[in-house]
Amino acid sequence: MENRINKIFVKNFRGLVDLELNKLNRINVLVGDNNSGKTSFLECIKLISNPNLNNAITMCTTRTKQLRAGSFFTEFINMLPKRDNSGINISCIFDSGNELKYRLNGNVVQTLINPIEMSEYIKIIKFDSMQNISQFNGKIGYDFYNKNTQDIKKNEQEIKLNAFNAFNYRSFKGKSNLMKVAYISPVDYAGINRSFDIIIKNEKYKEIVIESLKIFDPYIEDILYMKDDFGDPIECVKNSKVGIIPLSCYGDGVKKLLSVAGGIASANNGILLIDEFETAIHIKNYDDVFNFVDKACEKFNVQLFITTHSIEAVDELLKIDSLVENSDINFITLRKDYDLNKTVSRTLSAREVRENRKNFDFEVRL
Amino acid sequence: MNSLVLCEGKTDAILLSYVLINQYGYKPFKDENGDKKNLTPIFNSNLNEYAYWYKNNNSFVLICSVDGCDNISEFFSKYIIPIQKNDYKNENIFEKIVIIRDKDDKTNEEIEEVILSKTNISFLSNKWEKVCIETKFDNINSFFLTYLLIIPIEHSGALEDVVLTAFSEDDNKKIIVEKSCKFIDDIKQDASTYLVSRRLISKAKLGVTLAIMSPEKVFHFIDEMLKNIDWTKYNTIMTTFNVLSELA
Numbered sequence: 079m080e081n082r083i084n085k086i087f088v089k090n091f092r093g094l095v096d097l098e099l100n101k102l103n104r105i106n107v108l109v110g111d112n113n114s115g116k117t118s119f120l121e122c123i124k125l126i127s128n129p130n131l132n133n134a135i136t137m138c139t140t141r142t143k144q145l146r147a148g149s150f151f152t153e154f155i156n157m158l159p160k161r162d163n164s165g166i167n168i169s170c171i172f173d174s175g176n177e178l179k180y181r182l183n184g185n186v187v188q189t190l191i192n193p194i195e196m197s198e199y200i201k202i203i204k205f206d207s208m209q210n211i212s213q214f215n216g217k218i219g220y221d222f223y224n225k226n227t228q229d230i231k232k233n234e235q236e237i238k239l240n241a242f243n244a245f246n247y248r249s250f251k252g253k254s255n256l257m258k259v260a261y262i263s264p265v266d267y268a269g270i271n272r273s274f275d276i277i278i279k280n281e282k283y284k285e286i287v288i289e290s291l292k293i294f295d296p297y298i299e300d301i302l303y304m305k306d307d308f309g310d311p312i313e314c315v316k317n318s319k320v321g322i323i324p325l326s327c328y329g330d331g332v333k334k335l336l337s338v339a340g341g342i343a344s345a346n347n348g349i350l351l352i353d354e355f356e357t358a359i360h361i362k363n364y365d366d367v368f369n370f371v372d373k374a375c376e377k378f379n380v381q382l383f384i385t386t387h388s389i390e391a392v393d394e395l396l397k398i399d400s401l402v403e404n405s406d407i408n409f410i411t412l413r414k415d416y417d418l419n420k421t422v423s424r425t426l427s428a429r430e431v432r433e434n435r436k437n438f439d440f441e442v443r444l
Numbered sequence: 445m446n447s448l449v450l451c452e453g454k455t456d457a458i459l460l461s462y463v464l465i466n467q468y469g470y471k472p473f474k475d476e477n478g479d480k481k482n483l484t485p486i487f488n489s490n491l492n493e494y495a496y497w498y499k500n501n502n503s504f505v506l507i508c509s510v511d512g513c514d515n516i517s518e519f520f521s522k523y524i525i526p527i528q529k530n531d532y533k534n535e536n537i538f539e540k541i542v543i544i545r546d547k548d549d550k551t552n553e554e555i556e557e558v559i560l561s562k563t564n565i566s567f568l569s570n571k572w573e574k575v576c577i578e579t580k581f582d583n584i585n586s587f588f589l590t591y592l593l594i595i596p597i598e599h600s601g602a603l604e605d606v607v608l609t610a611f612s613e614d615d616n617k618k619i620i621v622e623k624s625c626k627f628i629d630d631i632k633q634d635a636s637t638y639l640v641s642r643r644l645i646s647k648a649k650l651g652v653t654l655a656i657m658s659p660e661k662v663f664h665f666i667d668e669m670l671k672n673i674d675w676t677k678y679n680t681i682m683t684t685f686n687v688l689s690e691l692a
Binding site: 424 | 483484485522523526527530536579580581582584
C-alpha cells in the first residue's frame with residue numbers, strides 16, 4: 079500500500095515527546111495506560127494529513143465536544159508543547175518512500191487590539207476600547223518529499239492567532255490534503271450521518287454491512303433514508319420483525335458498526351483511526367466485528383490504527399488466525415516515561431503477544 | 445522488588461519456601477489485586493508444577509520448580525527471558541534471579557557453561573552477576589542480577605544429600621542416616637532395576653531415613669513429610685540456602 083505509513087517520529091505533540099515508531103503494519107493496535115498518548119497519536123496522524131491552520135484548530139478542539147472548554151485559541155495554545163518553544167514537529171515515511179515533515183511553531187506574545195478589529199472578528203458584539211490580548215505568532219508548514227519524482231514540495235504559512243480571529247477559524251485558507259484519513263472518536267457513533275451516506279451510496283458494500291449488522295440484530299434487512307414529519311431525511315433500519323424504525327432508536331452497537339463501516343469506506347486507500355475501538359460493542363460480539371473490520375479494511379486498502387483499553391478485545395484480535403499468521407497486525411504499547419522525559423514504545427507482533435499471553439499472562443497494555 | 449528462585453523439583457521448592465517463611469519472615473502472597481499476575485509463568489501442563497509468590501515488606505519472591513534440571517534452561521528461555529525483555533521498569537521484571545540446581549556429578553564450571561549456552565545469560569556459581577538485556581521498549585537496556593546455587597556446595601550430589609547431611613547434625617539421627625545409606629549401598633546392586641541412577645539412589649537413601657524417622661507417615665508423600673520438619677534447627681539447610689537472605 080503506497081499510502082501506508084511505515085515510520086513516524088513525533089518530536090512534540092500534546093503529551094507525546096520523542097516518540098518513534100517503526101515498521102507500522104496494516105493494522106496497528108495502540109495500547110497503554112491512561113494518559114500514555116494513544117489518542118494524541120491518532121490525532122497527530124489526523125493533524126499532518128492536512129497540514130494547514132484550519133485543520134490544526136479543528137484538531138485542537140476534537141476533545142472538547144463533551145466538555146466546557148475555553149476558546150479555540152486556548153485549545154490551540156494547549157496543543158503545543160509546554161516544555162519549550164520548539165512547537166509541534168512530526169515526520170513520517172510512507173511505504174512508497176515518500177516523506178512528510180510537519181511543523182507548527184511560534185510563541186505567544188501580548189498585543190493590543192482595537193475595537194474595529196475585534197468587531198470584524200466577532201460581529202455580534204460591539205467593543206468600545208483597546209484590549210491587551212494574547213496572540214500566537216508563528217508558522218505552520220510542511221516539506222513533502224516525493225520519492226518517484228525526487229521533488230520536495232514546501233509549504234509554509236504565517237500565523238497570527240488570537241481569541242478573536244480563532245473564533246472564525248473556518249475562514250482560514252488551506253486545503254492541502256496530503257493523506258486520506260478518517261477519524262472516529264469514542265463518541266462519534268452517536269452521530270453517524272456521513273458514514274450512513276457513504277454506505278448507502280455503495281450498494282455492494284451496503285449488502286456486506288447489512289450482513290454484519292446481523293451480529294447485533296439478525297432481523298435487520300436494510301438500511302435506508304426515510305423522511306421525517308418535516309420532510310427531512312432520517313437514517314432508518316428495516317427490520318423484518320418490527321418494520322422500518324429510525325436508526326436513533328437502535329442500540330449503540332448498530333450505530334458503532336455503521337460508524338466504523340462508513341469510516342472504512344471513506345478512508346478508501348488511506349488511513350482509518352479509531353479511538354477506543356471496543357466502545358459500545360458487547361464483548362461477545364468482538365470476534366465478529368473484528369473479522370468484519372479486518373476484511374473491510376483489506377478490501378478498501380485501509381491502514382488501521384486503533385486504540386483499546388480492553389484485554390478482551392486484544393485477546394479476540396489474537397484469535398483471528400489469518401491476521402496473526404500473515405503478520406498483518408502489530409500491538410504498540412505507549413508509555414510516558416517521566417524519568418526519561420519521553421514517550422517510549424514497544425512494538426510486538428501478534429504472534430509474540432499471543433505466545434506471551436499464553437506463557438505468562440503477559441500484560442500487553444502496560 | 446521482585447525476585448525469582450528457579451529450582452528443579454517440588455521438593456526443592458517446598459524446602460526453599462520453608463526457609464523463606466521461617467527464617468526470613470516471608471509470607472505466602474496471594475495475588476488478589478493482580479499486581480504480580482503478569483510475572484507468573486504458566487507452566488506446561490505436563491510439568492510437575494510449583495509456582496508461588498512470597499512477600500516480605502516490599503520484597504516479592506516467586507519460587508518456581510520446573511520438574512528436573514534439564515528443564516531449567518528451556519524454562520528460563522521460554523518464560524523468563526520474555527518477561528525480562530518486555531519491560532525495563534523494576535516493578536515489572538525480576539531484579540534478582542537465582543537458579544538452584546543439583547550438582548550431581550558435574551563441576552560448577554560445566555553447569556555454568558550449559559546454562560550460558562542454552563540461555564545466553566550468565567549465571568555464576570555462588571556469585572551475583574549483573575546482566576544487561578535489551579528490552580523491546582525502544583531498545584532500552586534493563587539490568588538484573590543472577591546467581592547460581594549448585595547443591596550440595598561442598599561435594600557432588602543432590603538436594604537429598606543436603607537433607608541427609610542436615611539430619612546428621614543430630615547425633616540420634618546421624619546413626620539412622622548412616623545405616624540407611626549403608627543399607628541402600630548394600631542393596632543397590634540387587635535393586636538395580638529400580639535404582640538406576642545416582643539421583644534415585646540418593647532419593648532412596650532419604651526415603652529410607654524418613655520412613656524410619658516417621659513410620660506412621662511412610663505412605664505419605666515425602667514432600668508432605670518434609671513440610672512437617674522444623675528445618676530452622678538444621679544448620680546445613682540454613683547455610684546452604686543463605687542466598688535467600690539477599691533477595692530483599
